[in-house]
Amino acid sequence: MHYWLMKSEPAEMSIDDLAIRPGQTAPWFGVRNYQARNFMRDAMRIGDRAFFYHSGGAEPGIAGICEVVSPAYPDATQFDAASPYFDPKPSAKAPRWFNVEVRLLSKTRFVPLAELRTQPQLAAMPLLARGNRLSITPVARDEWRFICDKLIGVKA
DNA sequence: GCCAACGTTGGC
DNA sequence: GCCAACGTTGGC
Numbered sequence: 522m523h524y525w526l527m528k529s530e531p532a533e534m535s536i537d538d539l540a541i542r543p544g545q546t547a548p549w550f551g552v553r554n555y556q557a558r559n560f561m562r563d564a565m566r567i568g569d570r571a572f573f574y575h576s577g578g579a580e581p582g583i584a585g586i587c588e589v590v591s592p593a594y595p596d597a598t599q600f601d602a603a604s605p606y607f608d609p610k611p612s613a614k615a616p617r618w619f620n621v622e623v624r625l626l627s628k629t630r631f632v633p634l635a636e637l638r639t640q641p642q643l644a645a646m647p648l649l650a651r652g653n654r655l656s657i658t659p660v661a662r663d664e665w666r667f668i669c670d671k672l673i674g675v676k677a
Numbered sequence: 678g679c680c681a682a683c684g685t686t687g688g689c
Numbered sequence: 690g691c692c693a694a695c696g697t698t699g700g701c
Contacts, residue, residue: 528699553697554684577699634700652682654698 523564524660525571526648527587527623536573536584536628545625550596551606553618557657562593562619564659571623572660572668574648582633583668586675591622629673642667 527549529535539547552558566589573585595616598606611617637643647658660668669677 530699556684581700654683656698 523566523569524662524665525560525565525569525589526574526583526646526658526660527571528574528576528656530577531575532577535575536625539573539585539587539623539625540628546590546622548591548596548620548622550598550620552596552620552656553606553608554656557655558617558619560657560659561621565589565593565621567592570626570665573623573625576656580631580633582631582636583629583673584631585628586626586669586673587623588626589621590624593619593621596620627675629675632668632672636672637668640667640672642671 533551534547539545549561552561569589571587571589572583573587575581575584595613596606596618598604599608599611599616599618600613601607606618608617634648637646638649643649643664646660646664647653647655666677669675
C-alpha cells in the first residue's frame with residue numbers, strides 16, 4: 522500500500538462536502554498536471570491511503586484521511602465544454618486526464634501546514650518543499666505513521 | 678491582493 | 690530543442 526497527500530480547495534470540495542456525498546465517495550477530477558496525473562494513473566492502487574488536505578483557504582492543512590476506491594479512469598470533465606476543466610485537445614479515444622475515486626475514512630483533527638513545518642521528521646515531504654504546487658504528492662510510510670500517531674492521534 | 682515558483686505553450 | 694512569455698498555484 523502507498524500513501525498520498527491530496528489537495529483540495531475547500532471552496533471546490535471540502536472535507537465536509539466529501540462527508541455528505543453518497544458513500545462519502547467522490548471522483549478526484551480536475552487534475553491538470555502531468556506529474557499528479559501520473560501518480561493517479563500509474564501508481565495509485567485501490568486501498569491506498571491519502572491525507573485530505575485543504576489548500577487555498579484561510580488556513581491550509583490536513584483535514585482527514587481517505588482511501589482510494591477505484592482505479593484511474595478518464596476524467597469526464599476534460600470532454601465537457603461547460604466545465605472549467607474542459608480541455609479541447611484530448612479525444613474520447615485518447616483521453617489525457619484521469620481520476621481515481623476516494624472515500625472518506627475519517628475526518629481528523631485539523632493539522633495546519635505551519636505545524637507540519639515544525640516537525641523535523643517531516644522535512645523531506647514534497648508538500649513542504651520550497652515552491653511545491655503539486656496537488657498530489659507521495660507520503661513515505663514513516664511520515665504517514667508519524668502524522669497519524671503523533672500529530673493526529675490515531676493509529677496509522 | 679501580492680508575488681515567488683513552477684509548468685506549459687508556441688515561435689523560431 | 691531552446692527559451693521567453695504567459696498562466697496558475699498557493700502560501701502569506
